[in-house]
Amino acid sequence: MIKANGGKSLQALVDQKDDLVGYFYNETVAPHYRARTGLTAAFIPPEFTNWRDEQRAWRETAILFDQSHHMPEMLLRGPDAFRLLEKIGINSLANFTTDRAKQLIGCTPRGHVIGDCVVYRLEEETFELISSMPLLNWVHFNAEKGSYNVTIERDDPTPYNPTGRRWFYRFQLEGPNAGKIFQDAVEGGAPEIPFFRTAKVKIGGCEVLVLRHGMAGHLGAELSGPYDEMGKVRSALLAAGEKYGLQQGGTKTYFSTIFEFGWMPYPLPGIYTGEELRDYREWLSDSGWEANAQLGGSFLSDDIEDYYVTPWDLGYGHILKFDHDFIGREALEALPESKRRKKVTLVWNRDDVTKVFSSQLGDGPRYKALDFPVAYYGWPQFDEVSANDGSPVGHSCHCGYSANEGEVLSLAMLDPASAIPGTEVVLTWGEPGGGSRKPHVERHEQFKIRATVAPVPYAQSVQKLKRAAIS
Amino acid sequence: MIKANGGKSLQALVDQKDDLVGYFYNETVAPHYRARTGLTAAFIPPEFTNWRDEQRAWRETAILFDQSHHMPEMLLRGPDAFRLLEKIGINSLANFTTDRAKQLIGCTPRGHVIGDCVVYRLEEETFELISSMPLLNWVHFNAEKGSYNVTIERDDPTPYNPTGRRWFYRFQLEGPNAGKIFQDAVEGGAPEIPFFRTAKVKIGGCEVLVLRHGMAGHLGAELSGPYDEMGKVRSALLAAGEKYGLQQGGTKTYFSTIFEFGWMPYPLPGIYTGEELRDYREWLSDSGWEANAQLGGSFLSDDIEDYYVTPWDLGYGHILKFDHDFIGREALEALPESKRRKKVTLVWNRDDVTKVFSSQLGDGPRYKALDFPVAYYGWPQFDEVSANDGSPVGHSCHCGYSANEGEVLSLAMLDPASAIPGTEVVLTWGEPGGGSRKPHVERHEQFKIRATVAPVPYAQSVQKLKRAAIS
Numbered sequence: 030m031i032k033a034n035g036g037k038s039l040q041a042l043v044d045q046k047d048d049l050v051g052y053f054y055n056e057t058v059a060p061h062y063r064a065r066t067g068l069t070a071a072f073i074p075p076e077f078t079n080w081r082d083e084q085r086a087w088r089e090t091a092i093l094f095d096q097s098h099h100m101p102e103m104l105l106r107g108p109d110a111f112r113l114l115e116k117i118g119i120n121s122l123a124n125f126t127t128d129r130a131k132q133l134i135g136c137t138p139r140g141h142v143i144g145d146c147v148v149y150r151l152e153e154e155t156f157e158l159i160s161s162m163p164l165l166n167w168v169h170f171n172a173e174k175g176s177y178n179v180t181i182e183r184d185d186p187t188p189y190n191p192t193g194r195r196w197f198y199r200f201q202l203e204g205p206n207a208g209k210i211f212q213d214a215v216e217g218g219a220p221e222i223p224f225f226r227t228a229k230v231k232i233g234g235c236e237v238l239v240l241r242h243g244m245a246g247h248l249g250a251e252l253s254g255p256y257d258e259m260g261k262v263r264s265a266l267l268a269a270g271e272k273y274g275l276q277q278g279g280t281k282t283y284f285s286t287i288f289e290f291g292w293m294p295y296p297l298p299g300i301y302t303g304e305e306l307r308d309y310r311e312w313l314s315d316s317g318w319e320a321n322a323q324l325g326g327s328f329l330s331d332d333i334e335d336y337y338v339t340p341w342d343l344g345y346g347h348i349l350k351f352d353h354d355f356i357g358r359e360a361l362e363a364l365p366e367s368k369r370r371k372k373v374t375l376v377w378n379r380d381d382v383t384k385v386f387s388s389q390l391g392d393g394p395r396y397k398a399l400d401f402p403v404a405y406y407g408w409p410q411f412d413e414v415s416a417n418d419g420s421p422v423g424h425s426c427h428c429g430y431s432a433n434e435g436e437v438l439s440l441a442m443l444d445p446a447s448a449i450p451g452t453e454v455v456l457t458w459g460e461p462g463g464g465s466r467k468p469h470v471e472r473h474e475q476f477k478i479r480a481t482v483a484p485v486p487y488a489q490s491v492q493k494l495k496r497a498a499i500s
Numbered sequence: 501m502i503k504a505n506g507g508k509s510l511q512a513l514v515d516q517k518d519d520l521v522g523y524f525y526n527e528t529v530a531p532h533y534r535a536r537t538g539l540t541a542a543f544i545p546p547e548f549t550n551w552r553d554e555q556r557a558w559r560e561t562a563i564l565f566d567q568s569h570h571m572p573e574m575l576l577r578g579p580d581a582f583r584l585l586e587k588i589g590i591n592s593l594a595n596f597t598t599d600r601a602k603q604l605i606g607c608t609p610r611g612h613v614i615g616d617c618v619v620y621r622l623e624e625e626t627f628e629l630i631s632s633m634p635l636l637n638w639v640h641f642n643a644e645k646g647s648y649n650v651t652i653e654r655d656d657p658t659p660y661n662p663t664g665r666r667w668f669y670r671f672q673l674e675g676p677n678a679g680k681i682f683q684d685a686v687e688g689g690a691p692e693i694p695f696f697r698t699a700k701v702k703i704g705g706c707e708v709l710v711l712r713h714g715m716a717g718h719l720g721a722e723l724s725g726p727y728d729e730m731g732k733v734r735s736a737l738l739a740a741g742e743k744y745g746l747q748q749g750g751t752k753t754y755f756s757t758i759f760e761f762g763w764m765p766y767p768l769p770g771i772y773t774g775e776e777l778r779d780y781r782e783w784l785s786d787s788g789w790e791a792n793a794q795l796g797g798s799f800l801s802d803d804i805e806d807y808y809v810t811p812w813d814l815g816y817g818h819i820l821k822f823d824h825d826f827i828g829r830e831a832l833e834a835l836p837e838s839k840r841r842k843k844v845t846l847v848w849n850r851d852d853v854t855k856v857f858s859s860q861l862g863d864g865p866r867y868k869a870l871d872f873p874v875a876y877y878g879w880p881q882f883d884e885v886s887a888n889d890g891s892p893v894g895h896s897c898h899c900g901y902s903a904n905e906g907e908v909l910s911l912a913m914l915d916p917a918s919a920i921p922g923t924e925v926v927l928t929w930g931e932p933g934g935g936s937r938k939p940h941v942e943r944h945e946q947f948k949i950r951a952t953v954a955p956v957p958y959a960q961s962v963q964k965l966k967r968a969a970i971s
Contacts, residue, residue, distance in 0.1 A: 070542065079942045081869065383854060383858045386854060386858075387850065387854045389872075390850040390853060390854070390906050393906070435866075436861065437861070468549035469547065469550045472556075
């Protein structure tokens with residue numbers, strides 16, 4: 030299912046489909062999407078307690094997420110590994126020492142995003158890449174086709190992994206008490222670790238690689254190590270966290286934090302068109318990740334390029350650096366300001382959200398159900414967003430409910446003029462024509478939902494506001 | 501976890517707990533409850549397509565449910581097997597030929613229900629009992645302690661089964677097209693099978709034991725056979741069903757059909773009190789099914805006997821037969837008419853249901869979330885039901901949403917005077933004091949929901965009404 034290449038090619042699939050968008054809109058099932066919590070349920074429960082209280086723990090005390098199963102990984106080694114990553118990344122890798130991790134964002138020659146991942150520099154010539162199957166495939170392809178002295182090993186998500194296990198366990202420790210728990214859990218006390226730096230520490234008698242990061246404004250840590258040591262490290266973290274209200278987070282909570290902290294995962298990779306990528310499509314498989322995109326939402330175009338996004342659309346404008354030679358640089362430099370959309374949070378009108386709910390009662394019309402906490406059903410989701418006068422101003426993507434905010438939120442890409450906090454917009458919820466043929470989408474009617482533009486990340490902005498109100 | 505007996509006893513647990521209701525209300529996690537679809541997710545997905553369309557298929561075309569994993573089974577053999585079942589069952593087994601199955605309902609000496617199951621008479625002296633762990637344990641205990649020449653073998657639900665598999669696969673084929681699909685699937689054509697009779701047929705090259713039953717008014721069939729033949733039989737059924745709109749049903753749909761057809765599964769067994777059952781409690785384990793009841797809902801009494809139910813409360817008054825000697829007979833014969841509650845459907849007021857939903861938005865108060873399609877969170881659930889003047893009139897148990905009806909429905913046991921269709925009652929939704937400590941119940945406030953009494957099964961009554969309107 031997620032074989033990157035070999036067999037019939039993605040190009041063969043593209044050639045065969047007259048209506049590629051229609052195919053992705055109706056016929057495919059994405060190998061991973063965040064509403065499919067059943068996919069990993071054998072390894073991580075959808076809920077340890079209940080997702081509402083788990084969401085609260087993420088914001089109010091601390092939470093431990095298990096990331097050991099759903100993300101693909103790659104080990105890239107060799108004297109040319111760094112040169113390859115620099116060629117791929119639109120962001121600067123200039124100060125990439127072996128005590129750091131970096132986000133890596135890769136684009137097509139035309140400047141459309143393929144994906145983003147986190148890269149650890151484990152050793153001078155050894156890099157560990159985590160998540161974004163399309164980006165790992167793109168690195169893999171470039172490694173094979175370019176003149177790079179590198180080797181590549183891949184480790185697929187557990188549900189698809191032929192070994193039924195992974196190289197590494199991976200935990201995410203988050204929340205306002207995460208720092209204290211980490212401090213207590215590390216044998217001999219935790220070292221000072223600057224933001225996005227890594228260190229090796231001992232937890233539960235095991236050596237653990239830790240990456241210090243933070244979402245929604247507080248200290249967080251990503252912890253990894255050999256898969257067989259997962260249990261010992263988890264037990265030690267849970268023991269240290271008991272007095273700080275640490276909870277384990279299930280997949281429902283894990284996949285619903287993005288509405289608050291604002292990361293836009295897994296855009297449609299911009300690889301389905303253009304002669305310059307024919308080689309790549311011929312290398313990719315017709316049964317792999319890219320062949321099973323699952324478009325969903327009210328936006329329906331007959332041109333797949335209308336679903337492509339640029340780094341600005343995803344909020345990466347500030348880390349895009351023209352200080353090195355990378356694939357897509359010329360196109361991105363040439364993109365006019367007016368075509369650079371902005372990432373925002375949309376806060377959905379509560380009365381309209383309630384109307385979607387109450388339409389489930391009675392004889393109809395019945396609007397597309399808003400599942401909680403993850404409401405989107407496309408991978409990616411593209412819902413039309415319009416100004417009050419009806420003119421299109423962008424697309425809303427990931428959407429869902431935050432028990433912390435008591436709101437339905439979505440992450441959207443809007444034209445600069447509409448991306449100003451406080452702007453009122455209208456989102457079309459549900460698919461045209463009674464709904465697509467995607468089997469997990471029930472028959473439904475469309476409905477217009479009013480929404481207000483807000484900053485991203487939403488949670489942090491609220492925290493700042495609260496702090497400002499107190500001081 | 502579900503070991504019936506051995507080790508420390510249930511009596512030891514009862515002796516140890518000053519507040520047994522408080523223990524079951526706050527501290528336990530039931531080994532199986534219908535909202536826990538994650539428990540069987542490794543074997544049956546929560547949704548094959550989406551539960552809303554799967555619910556519709558159950559009503560409008562046909563659905564295939566997989567019952568192979570969640571129900572305990574027992575094989576009871578020997579010259580005294582029938583005599584033992586007659587002693588347990590409150591219903592008549594008089595005409596129990598080997599081409600029949602029967603529902604078996606067992607009570608305590610005081611006439612409180614322990615559980616109900618389906619029994620197949622496979623051979624003259626061989627009976628297969630399916631579901632209700634408390635009833636299987638009760639049969640097991642009586643077989644060991646009484647003077648019965650029988651042998652017993654047990655086969656536990658897959659998640660707890662040490663073999664990781666089952667003796668038999670089991671499918672349920674339901675819906676208005678189920679009869680036609682069955683006819684087409686059976687090699688050589690299906691025989692005429694009267695209601696609740698069994699037959700052996702050939703499907704997909706395999707011999708299949710079929711029980712003809714029907715829920716919600718249409719022909720249905722339960723199909724079983726050796727576990728290894730599951731795949732072949734399923735494929736043949738799906739192939740036969742394709743032109744009739746047959747869908748596979750996931751656990752979300754499976755566990756949400758009861759609101760329409762009205763079966764009340766798994767009452768609290770009335771076994772925790774009374775000297776006459778001390779032997780039984782000493783036989784049962786302190787870590788088994790009965791030790792992990794998980795009471796939930798707005799009704800909270802300090803007397804566990806307030807949760808006991810009689811056959812009338814569950815709607816079994818019409819099959820209770822005083823034509824044989826059985827455990828509980830004297831008590832049941834003596835129960836006055838006024839203490840025989842009636843099983844009804846409650847149709848929840850749509851505006852009040854919408855208010856529970858909209859309380860999830862904004863700053864509160866936030867009422868207990870109504871999860872769709874299965875809303876109950878106790879095993880069993882006991883919500884207080886009052887008349888308009890506030891006087892208590894009974895309890896509401898299983899509750900959830902039917903996309904077919906566009907209603908939130910519950911199954912309730914009400915005093916005869918309030919059990920009249922059309923009566924307006926008030927249900928208290930949510931637990932007192934901010935909610936119990938049950939980990940899967942989020943912090944919440946209580947809310948009063950108006951409801952209307954309706955017949956049970958609800959779906960059938962609606963169908964009859966519709967038929968009446970047409971003819």
